[in-house]
Amino acid sequence: MAKRAFLFGCLFLATNQTACQSFAGVKPMSLEWEKATLREAPEASFELTLYQDNWALVTDARPLELGRGRQLVRFSGIPPQTVGKGAYLQVPASVEGRRFRYDLSNKEHLLEKYDGKTVVISDATSSLTAQLIWTGSGPVYRIGDRLYPEPPGKVSLPELPGIALTPFLEWLIEPPESWSGIATASYQVESLGWTNEYTLITNEEQSRGDWKQWAALSNASGKAYEKARVTLVAGNVKRIHPPFPMYYGGARAMAEDASVEAFAGRYQYRLPGFFDLGKKAEERVALSERKNAPIERVFRVEGGVSLFLQPDPELPRKARIRLHLDNPLGEPMPSGKVTVYSPGSDGKLAIAGEPSIPDTPKSQRLVLDLGEAFDVTFTRTQTAYRLFEEQTEVSTLIKLKNDQKFPITVEVIEQASGDWTVTESSLPYEKISTTQLRFQLRLDAESERDLSYTVAVKRERRQ
Template identity: 30%
Template sequence: MNRRMMLASAALLLAPLAAQAQTRDVSVTIYNSNLALVEDARPLDLKAGRQKLEFKDVSAAIRPETVSLSAPGVTILEQNFDYDLLTPDKLMEKAVGQKVKIVRTNPGDGKETTEVATVLAANQGVVLKIGDRIEVLRDDGVPTRVIFDKVPETLRARPTLSVSVEAAGAGTRQAKLSYLTSGLSWKADYVALFDEAKSTMDLQGWITLSNNSGTPFENARTQLVAGDVNQLNDGGYRSSRSPGMISAGTESGVGERVADYYVYPLPERTTIASNQNKQVGFLSAQGVTAKKVYEVREGWFTSQAEPTKAVVAIQFSNARLAGLGAQLPMGTMRVYMRDAAGDPKFVGENAIGHTPAGSELSIKTGEAFDVSGQATLVAESRVSKRLTRYEMKYLLRNAKDQPVTVELRQGGLGRDSTVKAESLKGRRIDAGTLGWSVPVPANGETVLTFTVETGW
């Protein structure tokens, strides 16, 4: 079984006082929450004393307050992130109050005329003063271009981080620039080919890397971090419930760890261009034990006026004994089954959360055409000031020409809940849920009854 994950890396073009042709070691660590850590290590040729270093092509989505530059004998005095990029509109805005040259070409004879103009305004159009007249620069069919004396210092061709440092002495130093940036993300997608007759499935996992940071990341060492890293202003409380997971596992998963997160380093350096998505395979497993189930779920003790269609789901475990033995990062799982001709057909998809190894998962693929359940609250009575007794009846129907087992789930349990009677032995799924595996004959029905006392 092969498990590898892949992600995107960063290529910061360092343009300090050192020569451009320097050996660099760039790495990117990408988190689930639109966050990445960029680390760029390289030698710098420094002179003694105060000087300014420029790091070009840093991420346009850099978080400047997270920048760190470390080098032996070097002290950071000041840093600035210049992201006001050079464009024709920006160039004209910066020229307000200054003189420019306006060159017009006569369409008839091709002759050029040049005039000196003062830019009065550049708001929703350009207003010029040429001699004693005021003129609006507009596209009127006459070829016109504007000549500027220089590019303003505040405009940059690329996002640039400038750092003023104090070096204790001249010479080459090994330096590392690191910072956090948004605009880089990854997500997992799974393709499951389910074989109902064999009760197995083949599972493939893909990582999609996305780079919307405004900067290409080239030939970098990359790694992915699975887990929700807490950040300020990220929406606050998150539910701890993991979609698709029936019960959490207790097995140790494969892969590296940092703190309480799993880290997946890519086996090779990789490049992801700006505004690009890239897919990389990270998991392949064959013959994983799986089964199709029909699920009927109720969140409270109540009667239903109409039958509810059973949910169709694929249940499996990512435990070692089931043939997988790996934690699964959050993502979307798509399920396929072969038709009579042997061709795989898509049958449904659902989300899963970060799932530890050894967990039980249930992937909803749709709703059953011919399996249903209908709940009836037979009786409700107050047992004590704190406890209430509910008598429930479920009618489970099967219009298929073969028997099925319906996984019935009854929620709504509070503290000190006790099952007083049941027509079929059930089990406690979690603190608030009871469960029964109910056999229903072909073209038939089964009635399940139970009585429970629960309190709050």
């Protein structure tokens, strides 16, 4: 039982990058951070791998010189939003321990460091000393023989030896021999990521358009990066940590498109050149574009067959504008918002809609829903309702009206439940599923057109 418990401890330490020896009667060595020789690694170069749910993997390469024996390698100047768990250091040495230090990460964490220490409480006219007692949920102050949950003034903290006023990562290592070279640390950082966006500028008829893909880079991690290599990963990666909100800002164009390549079942973009991402930076980078892409505009009408008597016609409803187009970039398209601009009669552009698209393979067709059309309307009327022993027959009339100055394509989608069959129809139709039928027709400019059909639905026999 003891060996089993010790083995579990070894596995736990190993996941935290701590060396653990065999459980066959050998105890793991204790971690003596303060006694090890400190080796500060100065900043040199960064590679940032940004993910769409606002986090990043930072590859931090720094020059480092190591002697023999146990040493403490410190990477200072890292972001306050660093995630210490999972940080990894690549050096030719055995790594015995790792820790992330930043005592100003929040107020509670700082005050906990002063548990049992003497602090000063002052107001406008006087000051006094008190003992801070940390309760686990907040501080309590002992003044004389009394306890105060709230301090009677402003609290000032004395300087405390060993307190980490700036964030840093440390590894306790022991190399077999002296070494000089580049040590590479990899660690996760929150509030440093990217979102994918698109713009589509169409002609007045929305039959063609210029398509452009943008990457919105955001850095709210608390650290500025200079001359960093940047890779963007498309698609969400499963993590324990929740995403943080994104921010947006100005735009930047690159001399060449970012190349897209497959990566672990997803795709990534390697941005050419180097990037400066300052604190609270918000920057857009053009990734790719396609000029004069063909578009099919369809006005969609949706309704359903009612198996109940409906003597009154429905009120007029508006069709929805949908743009259909083949993948305009000819490559996998990450999910993102599409801002569609279209010109008015005066040629000035205005936003026609802002739909979102899911992750889209390169062979998949896109559909952009722009919302309701103002002057393409329809009404539905139940013109016949007949009950028979074995089936119910329902006849429907749909009146379509186009008040635009352009001819349009209309797609009518009707929902039907049960075991149904179309017995009559004024136009050809397509049964696209067990619950849907589809009509498609052209409607001239400033015209009306009727569509009628009859559906027979089998009735369930009662036992």
